[in-house]
Amino acid sequence: MFQKLQDRFDFSIFIAVMLLIGIGLIAIYSSTYNHPTAKGNFDKQVYWALFSMISFFFFYFLPHKSFRYLSVYFYAFSLLLLVSVILFGKVVSGSKSWVSLGPVGFQPSEFAKIGLIFFLAYWLSYKRRNINNLKDVGVALLIGLVPVALILMQPDLGTAIVFALITFVMIFWAGLNLFAFFVVVSPAVVVFVSLFGVSALIITLILIILALFFFKRDLFTSITIFVINLASALVFNYLVKYLKPHQQKRIETFVNPSADPLGAGYNALQAKVAIGSGGLFGKGFMQGSQTQLRFIPEQWTDFIFCVIGEEFGFWGSIVTLSLFFIIFLRIINILPSVKDEYSRLVLVGILTLLFVHFGINIGMNLGITPVIGLPLPFISYGGSSLIVNMSLMGVLMNIYKNRRLYT
Amino acid sequence: MPEQSFHNVDRRKIIFSVILIFFAVSVFQLFKMQILEQVTYVEKSSENSVRKITLKPPRGIFFDRNFQILVSNKPSYSLQIIPANYNYSITPMLEKVLGVEPGFIEKELKKRAGYSRYLPRRIKRGIDFNIVAWIEENKSFLPGVEYVVEMQRDYSFGVNGAHIFGYTREINREQLKKYKGIYSLGDYIGIKGIEKTYEDYLRGEKGYRLVIVNSQQKIIGSFENGRKDKLPRKGYDLVLSIDWQTQRKAEQLFKNKTGSLVALNPKNGEILAFISAPQYSLSKFSSVTSKKFVKSLINDPSKPLFNRATSAIYPPGSTIKMLVGLIGLESGVINRYSTVNCKGGYQYGNRFFKCHGVHGVTNIEKAIEQSCNTFFYKLILDIGLDRYANVFKQFGFGEKTGVDLSEESRGIVPDSKYYNKIYGEHKWSRGNLLSLGIGQGELSVTTLQLAQYIALIANNGKTVQPHVVRGYLTPDTQELIPFEFKDVSVNIKQENLNIIKRGMYKVVNGNGTATNIKLPDIKIAGKTGTSQNPHGKDHALFVAFAPYENPQIVVAVMVENVGFGSSHAAPIAQKIIQTYLKSQKENLINESLTLR
Incomplete structure (x- = not known):
């Protein structure tokens, strides 16, 4: 009986997700219980969790083929939403990323994640495209970069990074050869590294030259690629000056978090203090001084992991990380058994989405990546993100159920 | 298809590796932060949220000998x-x-x-x-x-006593370094007077309160319910030997005068009144010690910060004639019947040393009574320089008394070594001695030393190191724990002391130089003196003890630039003696009343 059910429903992923939502509720409770304005967030999140279960099962029971058919409409609707949010959205902490639907506000960029993953999978799997053809790669990149551009206009750097990475990884998965992948990705890496100053940039450029030797292409191609890399770094650093001050500061803070301990680097520093002071077993539920005394603003959103680190210690942190690891591992394990190319691409998209959120969020909490505002999936407070994530988990489970089918 | 699947398997591994590497890095970072560096972060987190509020103890306060408040604290x-x-x-x-x-x-x-x-x-x-x-x-x-x-000092109790009490000042960088752990930035530390000498007793012990603050530094509550808090311990209150009434009287008497006064109990060295005039106002020090104010005191030509009673040195004049006489009697150079015929002076070589009168046939008692210089010119020559210097040092001259106030001069007792140094060997003669015999010349003393010397005479060769603090009070039982002070004694025959004391008695009660202060009810023994001052009018001196039969108080007075001792210094001593003996009687009655 259970065997049969397990064949149609992956319990390890489901239980891990449920545990993560549970941990999230505990952490939200602890960080908002004594807070004057965020006191109701726990109750709200409980409702969101219940509501997200509905959307999970909705997508789980949706006919398998419908995703593919819906892809284009989802994507088109996503773009429409992203344009409208720029036109009519309300400004929350410096960026327009919310639209209101009656009493509830939601973030179109969250919904657009589904649209992007579905449509990119649809396009990449359509009639066996030759992904190594320049035109096909170009269109695939365009599909990803249009929403990226719209999101950057909000502006929301974190989500734009997520979209860009989903696009890259899905194209990569679609079979882009390593050289082409290198050509596509290396400018992005160079741009990122250039934030850390000239010496880091030079080291990276040297590595790129070594890689170019490794690929053994002709001299003209190699030089062209190198020039493109260099140019993108320079253009990016020029464009940084046109970023909003708070974004410039975030970049600056990432590069040197202790430069301004009471300003922009404050959160990053306090987060590390919270986690580090948790020790092996933590300070106990509702006992974390950093959390309870509100040293980290809006801790229930992007810095929720500190609550776990501080109040449940190394032990609690490892449990949380392990649950994520189980989910990622299961998705990777499921992949080869999925017969359908479209579905595989969707799974890779979902995996990338979860992992990028997870990686950047945990990374910034631990001080190993920049402070880029991204929620921790299933744990951070927030309705849109939880519903979208649970919907995608429903899609994932649906694909698992129908893994032996071709569409 | 096989190529495709090869590709996918390969890429799966790449994706898996990226996830695994990130995992390893995160777990390592967590381990490093939460296990290896936990202590550092815990420290930072408590720095964030636990604040130590230092509770400063009030300084110990000062009582007079009858437990009347001299100096207290006010918030x-x-x-x-x-x-x-x-x-x-x-x-x-x-x-x-x-x-x-x-x-x-x-x-x-x-x-x-x-x-x-x-x-x-x-x-x-x-x-x-x-x-x-x-x-x-x-x-x-x-x-x-x-x-x-x-808490700041409250000086509103009727006496100023600047040179007794001294003052405190915000601790400076060097002192902070020296007394690390005891003081912190902004603490006050005794700089002068007993505030300095008894700093260790007065400052008490700091306590602290641990409180939890939030990110806005607002106090949320106490840390661990105050279990780790420490209450401050108040500084010990000191009981001084000063008599409030006598000190107050002395301060009134020295208004608009320059000079010094020390009154002490010869039996135990307890200082009853202590004046260095002019004084400075302590209350001005207590609240806002502006630099300007301190500078004005330093630049004041009358030097109010200078402690004249312990640090000013001057020739003691005739007040030391008793000691010269004692040396003569003790060494057998003279006895009580030895006489000198005073014809108004003493011829030494080709120089005539004047006396201030013609005293005729004079013995030691009369020589003290009438302050006959001629007698002592001859006597000092017979005694000789080194015997003189030796005994003077035994009586505490040329040495610090060790009084429990922060500054003191030694004074100068010249001996042959000293003369060799300043005049050169064999370049001085016995003639230099003559002025030493009448307390002039190089001999320099402090008023405090004079008081101690008179105490030794009054109390028959025994006294205790002079001091202003008797002891401290235990915080719980208010019991007086006395401080220990050194005994001071000289080996002098009683009969010789009696001769000298008799002479001093006659100074006031016979045909002496200070009969103007004779009292019907109190028998005062004393000696006038004039300290020659090359810069202006002479300084008036008077030393005394009373009552004659059973001395309770010794007074040494020095008034600058006023002339003769009997007219200016003696009346001050008289009033101090009167005030103290009256105050003592009143307090005895009070005490017996409370006992009953």
Whole structure:
């Protein structure tokens, strides 16, 4: 009986997700219980969790083929939403990323994640495209970069990074050869590294030259690629000056978090203090001084992991990380058994989405990546993100159920 | 298809590797932060949220010998700034409210630059209650600005006693380094007087209160319910030997005079009144010790900061004739019947040393009574320099008495070594001795030394090192724990002392030089003196003890630039003796009443 059910429903992923939502509720409770304005967030999140279960099962029971058919409409609707949010959205902490639907506000960029993953999978799997053809790669990149551009206009750097990475990884998965992948990705890496100053940039450029030797292409191609890399770094650093001050500061803070301990680097520093002071077993539920005394603003959103680190210690942190690891591992394990190319691409998209959120969020909490505002999936407070994530988990489970089918 | 699947398997591994690497890095980072560096982060997190509020103990206060308050404490408000939290843009407004000149706050903060930015800096003491209320109301606009209640000295008890009590001052950098762990920035430390000598007793022990603050530095509550708090221990209260009434009288008598006075009990060395005039006002020191005020004291030509009773040295004049006489009697150079015929002076070589009268046939008793110089000119020549110097040193001259006040001079007792040094060997003669015989010349003493010497005579060769503090009170039982002081004694025959004392008695009660202060009810024994002053009018001196049969008090008075001792110094001594003996009687009656 259970065997049969397990064949149609992956319990390890489901239980891990449920545990993560549970941990999230505990952490939200602890960080908002004594807070004057965020006191109701726990109750709200409980409702969101219940509501997200509905959307999970909705997508789980949706006919398998419908995703593919819906892809284009989802994507088109996503773009429409992203344009409208720029036109009519309300400004929350410096960026327009919310639209209101009656009493509830939601973030179109969250919904657009589904649209992007579905449509990119649809396009990449359509009639066996030759992904190594320049035109096909170009269109695939365009599909990803249009929403990226719209999101950057909000502006929301974190989500734009997520979209860009989903696009890259899905194209990569679609079979882009390593050289082409290198050509596509290396400018992005160079741009990122250039934030850390000239010496880091030079080291990276040297590595790129070594890689170019490794690929053994002709001299003209190699030089062209190198020039493109260099140019993108320079253009990016020029464009940084046109970023909003708070974004410039975030970049600056990432590069040197202790430069301004009471300003922009404050959160990053306090987060590390919270986690580090948790020790092996933590300070106990509702006992974390950093959390309870509100040293980290809006801790229930992007810095929720500190609550776990501080109040449940190394032990609690490892449990949380392990649950994520189980989910990622299961998705990777499921992949080869999925017969359908479209579905595989969707799974890779979902995996990338979860992992990028997870990686950047945990990374910034631990001080190993920049402070880029991204929620921790299933744990951070927030309705849109939880519903979208649970919907995608429903899609994932649906694909698992129908893994032996071709569409 | 096989190529495709090969590709996918390969890429799966790449994706898996990326996830695995990130995992390994995160777990390592977690391990490093939460296990290896936990202590550092815990420290930082408690620095964040637990604040130690130092509780400063009040300084011990001063009682007089009859447990009347001399100096106490009163609360006052001080404004502090914690630079780490302070918003410098509010400085102009704050300066306006405090009523200080622009730039004052910055200057005060600069003074203490280099200490931790989280330590509060005292900006102004003794601020108005209105300002306190203003700070309390506008707390949210005044980050890093706070007020604290501090104790400051209260000098409103009728005596000033500047040179006894001394004062405290904010501790400086060198002292902070020296007494690490005991004091912290902004603490006060005794600088002069008994505030300095008894600093260890007076300062008490600091306590602290641990409180939890939130990210806005607002106090949320106590830390661990105050279990780790420590209450401060108040400084020990000191009981002085000073008699309030006598001290007050002495201060009145020295109004508009320059000079010094020491009154002590010859039996135990307890100082009953102590004056160095002019004084400075201690109450001006207690609240706002402005630099200007201190500078004005330092530059004052009458040197009010200088302790004349212990540090000014001068020739003692005729007041030391008793000691010269004692040396003569003890060494057998003279006896009580030995006489000299005074014809108004003494011829030594080709120089005539004058006496201030013609005393005729004079023995030792009469020589003291009438202060006959001729007698002592001859006597000192017979005694010789080194015997003289030896006994003078035994009586405490040329040495510090070790009084429990912070500064003291040794004075000078010349001996042959000293003369060889200043005149050169064999370049001086016995003629130099003549002025030593009448207390002039190089001999220099302090008023305190004079008082101790008279105490040795009055109490028959025994006394105790002079001191102003008797002991401290235990905080719980208020029991007086006395401090130990050295015994001082000289080996002199009683019969010789009696001869000398008899002479002193006659100075006041016979045909002596101070009959003007004779009292019907109190038998005072004394000796006048005039200290020659090359810069102006002579200094008047008087030493005395009373009552003659059972001495309770010794007084040494020196009034600068007024002339003869009998007319200026003696009446002061008389009134001090009267006041003290009366006060003592009253207190005895009071005590017996309370006992009953």
